[in-house]
Amino acid sequence: MRNSRSDVVAAAMRVLDTHGLEGCSMRRVAADLGVQPGALYHHVPNKQTLLALMADEIVADVVPDADPHTTTSARATDDAVRLCRALRDAMLRVRDGADVVATAAAFRLGASRVEAELAALVGPAGARTLLLYTFGHAQSTQTRLQARVFGALVGDADTLETGDVDATALDISFTEGLAIISCGLLGGGSATIPHSGQSESAG
Amino acid sequence: MRNSRSDVVAAAMRVLDTHGLEGCSMRRVAADLGVQPGALYHHVPNKQTLLALMADEIVADVVPDADPHTTTSARATDDAVRLCRALRDAMLRVRDGADVVATAAAFRLGASRVEAELAALVGPAGARTLLLYTFGHAQSTQTRLQARVFGALVGDADTLETGDVDATALDISFTEGLAIISCGLLGGGSATIPHSGQSESAG
DNA sequence: ACCTGAACACCGTTCAAGT
DNA sequence: ACCTGAACACCGTTCAAGT
Numbered sequence: 111m112r113n114s115r116s117d118v119v120a121a122a123m124r125v126l127d128t129h130g131l132e133g134c135s136m137r138r139v140a141a142d143l144g145v146q147p148g149a150l151y152h153h154v155p156n157k158q159t160l161l162a163l164m165a166d167e168i169v170a171d172v173v174p175d176a177d178p179h180t181t182t183s184a185r186a187t188d189d190a191v192r193l194c195r196a197l198r199d200a201m202l203r204v205r206d207g208a209d210v211v212a213t214a215a216a217f218r219l220g221a222s223r224v225e226a227e228l229a230a231l232v233g234p235a236g237a238r239t240l241l242l243y244t245f246g247h248a249q250s251t252q253t254r255l256q257a258r259v260f261g262a263l264v265g266d267a268d269t270l271e272t273g274d275v276d277a278t279a280l281d282i283s284f285t286e287g288l289a290i291i292s293c294g295l296l297g298g299g300s301a302t303i304p305h306s307g308q309s310e311s312a313g
Numbered sequence: 314m315r316n317s318r319s320d321v322v323a324a325a326m327r328v329l330d331t332h333g334l335e336g337c338s339m340r341r342v343a344a345d346l347g348v349q350p351g352a353l354y355h356h357v358p359n360k361q362t363l364l365a366l367m368a369d370e371i372v373a374d375v376v377p378d379a380d381p382h383t384t385t386s387a388r389a390t391d392d393a394v395r396l397c398r399a400l401r402d403a404m405l406r407v408r409d410g411a412d413v414v415a416t417a418a419a420f421r422l423g424a425s426r427v428e429a430e431l432a433a434l435v436g437p438a439g440a441r442t443l444l445l446y447t448f449g450h451a452q453s454t455q456t457r458l459q460a461r462v463f464g465a466l467v468g469d470a471d472t473l474e475t476g477d478v479d480a481t482a483l484d485i486s487f488t489e490g491l492a493i494i495s496c497g498l499l500g501g502g503s504a505t506i507p508h509s510g511q512s513e514s515a516g
Numbered sequence: 517a518c519c520t521g522a523a524c525a526c527c528g529t530t531c532a533a534g535t
Numbered sequence: 536a537c538c539t540g541a542a543c544a545c546c547g548t549t550c551a552a553g554t
Contacts, residue, residue: 112518136547148549149519157547212449235489242449242490243442246415250445286438287445294497315537339528351530352538360528 113143115153119163123204126164131206136160165214168207172200172224183232187292190231194244194288197224201248208248215245236295243287251280316346318356322366326407329367334409339363368417371410375403375427386435390495393434397447397491400427404451409459411451418448439498446490454483 121142126134136157140147154160174193201207215222228237254275324345329337339360343350357363377396404410418425431440457478 135545137545145518146520146522147547148521151548152518235486236493238450238486239446239490239493242453243445246445246449247441283438283441287442290439290442290497291494292497293500294493294495297496297500338526340526348537349539349541350528351540354529355537 113145113149113153115163117143118150118153118160119167122160122164123167126210127205131209161210162214165211168204168211169197169200169222169224172196174227184296186231187236187295190228190236190240190295191288191292193224193228193231194240197241198244198248198284201245202252206252208245208252212245212249215241232295236291239291240288243291247280247284247287251277251284254280316348316352316356318366320346321353321356321363322370325363325367326370329413330408334412364413365417368414371407371414372400372403372425372427375399377430387499389434390439390498393431393439393443393498394491394495396427396431396434397443400444401447401451401487404448405455409455411448411455415448415452418444435498439494442494443491446494450483450487450490454480454487457483 118139122134122139125138125142129138136150137147139160140150143149150160154163172193173196174189201211204210225237225241228240231237232240255277258275321342325337325342328341328345332341339353340350342363343353346352353363357366375396376399377392404414407413428440428444431443434440435443458480461478
């Protein structure tokens with residue numbers, strides 16, 4: 111054989127890095143592989159599936175950096191926050207990564223590995239809340255940092271006026287929201303208390 | 314004159330309703346207006362701008378249904394939650410509305426009217442957190458409900474297995490997340506206390 | 517099994533020329 | 536000022552035919 115499915119995904123990741131999500135066309139991926147556009151459809155049924163595979167790769171090595179001795183719920187919330195941080199880092203590491211992951215995740219929210227891990231720590235409602243916030247903030251961050259680069263290239267004076275944001279300011283902004291949510295998770299009330307083990311369905 | 318800018322936006326909203334965001338092409342909007350594609354560029358510089366105008370229209374009449382006697386912060390948080398609910402309703406009211414608004418908002422987070430109102434109630438960090446959650450949840454909701462309709466048309470048996478979600482279940486899910494965040498906003502700690510009047514910059 | 521060649525049915529955007 | 540006609544440089548996807 112000449113090309114495998116993972117060759118296609120690897121090529122797509124390369125094109126994503128050099129041309130961004132908007133420029134990541136099937137035809138360009140094919141060109142990167144030195145192959146005709148139609149050839150891709152032997153390895154992948156359509157573009158949407160290819161994007162989902164890319165999203166999986168971006169998120170692949172997002173792991174909680176703490177061992178699972180979840181006794182107090184304060185500890186669990188802390189682990190969940192760390193997992194969100196790792197997820198955010200993974201998405202920001204690749205060009206337009208947040209958009210790729212968020213788009214693919216929208217289709218199957220409730221079915222991802224990271225969400226399951228979060229749900230085990232802080233319950234399903236907490237997991238959704240954290241995940242949606244993390245996706246949204248990362249997308250916004252990436253859009254703004256990219257706009258800043260673009261503005262710098264054009265020499266746009268408005269850039270400093272409307273978007274005087276740097277990476278560290280956005281980091282702090284992310285942390286603030288995370289603090290609000292985790293505070294709400296600890297505050298009791300309507301927040302579901304997670305089972306310390308797995309949930310009933312592993313599907 | 315034959316067509317104004319608002320005619321173009323109105324036509325775009327019609328096309329959005331009948332064909333969805335994916336099918337909302339400049340050429341189709343032009344056809345709806347009985348005009349050549351190039352004619353649109355007399356009223357709008359590009360498609361991105363048209364989408365932003367559509368987003369403005371979708372969100373236009375999102376107003377807080379409570380008067381501004383913000384004395385206790387519990388009251389302010391409640392108003393903020395109600396504003397998020399109104400925003401969500403407005404987005405869900407039109408086909409793919411959440412995607413349209415979220416895409417347009419990503420470009421200028423920190424510059425929208427609704428965000429400013431939220432910030433006045435619960436501070437900038439709280440506003441961002443609520444807004445990103447509301448966008449993300451609404452997008453996910455709309456994607457899933459649409460997938461359910463599609464599955465029903467195709468008669469896909471997996472629909473019931475993987476996505477047994479209805480509108481009310483998603484409503485409850487939204488409320489749960491909102492409860493977590495507002496609980497965090499009230500919990501004090503790192504949440505910024507809003508000024509009861511305006512912030513320093515009205516820009 | 518994997519790929520080529522070629523087509524089909526589309527896109528957003530530009531721009532001279534008309535009225 | 537607003538629009539036509541026509542083009543430019545692209546898309547995703549399909550499919551007979553080759554090896």
